[in-house]
Amino acid sequence: MFATAKDNKSNTAHEKGHTAGDAESAAERFKKEARHAAADVKDGLEDVARRTGHHVRELADSAEHSVESAGAAVTAKIRNNPVQSSLIALGLGFLVGTLYRR
Numbered sequence: 001m002f003a004t005a006k007d008n009k010s011n012t013a014h015e016k017g018h019t020a021g022d023a024e025s026a027a028e029r030f031k032k033e034a035r036h037a038a039a040d041v042k043d044g045l046e047d048v049a050r051r052t053g054h055h056v057r058e059l060a061d062s063a064e065h066s067v068e069s070a071g072a073a074v075t076a077k078i079r080n081n082p083v084q085s086s087l088i089a090l091g092l093g094f095l096v097g098t099l100y101r102r
Helices: 005-079 082-101
Strands: none
Touching: 005 082
């Protein structure tokens, strides 16, 4: 009917043990959830990095193609108009030389 002080003390110790067990269990669940969340973030970042790398490669390939096309066009112009190209180069050289002396 009435609990003695010893019984109360025993119940309190049991409740503390139960509470400590709950806290440990909650901490383990939290660690597991944190690991899963970190893995998800890592996977997401790897995916973004992979897609970004692919996009950068495409841009680099496109730029390389553009430079090659421009070089081929300039070479064709020089071959088709050698005198005009030589005079333009001479004029640019004179202009750069004059500006450099100042």
